[in-house]
Amino acid sequence: MMRTSIAVIALSAVLAFIPSPGLAMERAAMDQLLAMAKARPAAPEFRQALIARLGDAAIKSGEAFDSNGPDFIWAVEAQSRPALVVDDQPVGPLQRIAGTDLWFRTGQLTVGTSHRFHYVIDGRTFGGSVDVPAYGPLSYTRPDVPQGRISEKLVHTSRLYDGMKTNYWIYVPAQYDPAVPAALMVWQDGERYITRNTEEICRLCPSLYRLQEVTDNLIHDKKIPVVIHVFVSPGTLNDKPLRSILYDTVSDKYGQFLMNELLPEVYAKYNVRRDAYSRAIQGQSSGGIAAFNVAFNHPESFGRVYTVVGSFTALQWKPGEADGGNIYPFKVRREPKRNLRVWMNDGSEDQEAGSGSWPLQNIQLANSLKLKGYDFHFSFGGGSHHAALAVSELPECLTWLWRDYDPSKTEQTYEQSAEERSKPVFRVRVYNR
Numbered sequence: 001m002m003r004t005s006i007a008v009i010a011l012s013a014v015l016a017f018i019p020s021p022g023l024a025m026e027r028a029a030m031d032q033l034l035a036m037a038k039a040r041p042a043a044p045e046f047r048q049a050l051i052a053r054l055g056d057a058a059i060k061s062g063e064a065f066d067s068n069g070p071d072f073i074w075a076v077e078a079q080s081r082p083a084l085v086v087d088d089q090p091v092g093p094l095q096r097i098a099g100t101d102l103w104f105r106t107g108q109l110t111v112g113t114s115h116r117f118h119y120v121i122d123g124r125t126f127g128g129s130v131d132v133p134a135y136g137p138l139s140y141t142r143p144d145v146p147q148g149r150i151s152e153k154l155v156h157t158s159r160l161y162d163g164m165k166t167n168y169w170i171y172v173p174a175q176y177d178p179a180v181p182a183a184l185m186v187w188q189d190g191e192r193y194i195t196r197n198t199e200e201i202c203r204l205c206p207s208l209y210r211l212q213e214v215t216d217n218l219i220h221d222k223k224i225p226v227v228i229h230v231f232v233s234p235g236t237l238n239d240k241p242l243r244s245i246l247y248d249t250v251s252d253k254y255g256q257f258l259m260n261e262l263l264p265e266v267y268a269k270y271n272v273r274r275d276a277y278s279r280a281i282q283g284q285s286s287g288g289i290a291a292f293n294v295a296f297n298h299p300e301s302f303g304r305v306y307t308v309v310g311s312f313t314a315l316q317w318k319p320g321e322a323d324g325g326n327i328y329p330f331k332v333r334r335e336p337k338r339n340l341r342v343w344m345n346d347g348s349e350d351q352e353a354g355s356g357s358w359p360l361q362n363i364q365l366a367n368s369l370k371l372k373g374y375d376f377h378f379s380f381g382g383g384s385h386h387a388a389l390a391v392s393e394l395p396e397c398l399t400w401l402w403r404d405y406d407p408s409k410t411e412q413t414y415e416q417s418a419e420e421r422s423k424p425v426f427r428v429r430v431y432n433r
Contacts, residue, residue: 030068062127146174188287190231280304313356347383
């Protein structure tokens, strides 16, 4: 359930001009804007900075927002005074910039989850977004934390998929010691995770995962083990993308590709553990079902699974030829329990298509995992087919996935917690009719 706390931001006006030396660049820039909103809202410089930061098109469409941790700013262009609604709760009116039709408001939202907002103007709903990430402190660069490094782009040519080219990158934490085997986590759609949250990227892509920052911080705080990430992009054959064929096909082929072809190249470069206890796999959308499919077929190789808005639908279903991902909730209920720890998330506004219902399939799979006794967590928010919830809760997710990890062990039997067993199954309620 969404939690929201709205408050007036109290920032010293001097911060508008003197960035704190301890702040990363992207945080200092937002602090400057927020401080100007408090100290000099009538100044032309504030209007210019607001438009430059949030974007003129997004302001006009009512979708503009930005944040630094819990501190948010919203802006919209309107002739009449807009009122802000966050997580379906009225917050209050916006403040007009004198002599313009530009309105803004600052406030605070709970971090570690995603939010939704819209405006009410002249009694009508306008603009907004259901995918508003709220990053906590572990999602930002900390000057006292050593940073890992990412490799150059590597290219693998497949034998199993006969000539398919796959780009991948290897992220190595600063604490990696070649004499000590590291844990491993494989990420599908790997090109999404290869950049850090620099000021420019933050401005252009507010739903950025910040995986490198989170990994650095969690390892430094000893909340997760030293883990090497492998970021794998979907392969191409003769310049044709094979993403859905690789990810949505319910078979063992993609898992064999990872384990027998691509990962041995990683093992040749780094000292990586091979036990399932020390290996995790992640994916978003079609990558989510790919990750689950690999682990479900090979729990002896991957013991930890993370799916984001997973496509557990019939995207590659061919009648009489191939199963679709829609069968997974039923496979889990009917087949023997695998030794897996699974974190899932999705949102109520996720896709509905001819191939199935993303939110209903994720709910079904979560209930199947629950009824079968899996060690699982399901975050269900109010977002769309988007990573806002995932990026917000990433530190919590990785901490949960790797909790109680002991490098002296090579196996663990994952059991559903007593707290989860005491909870009811997830239920569906119609809210929009």
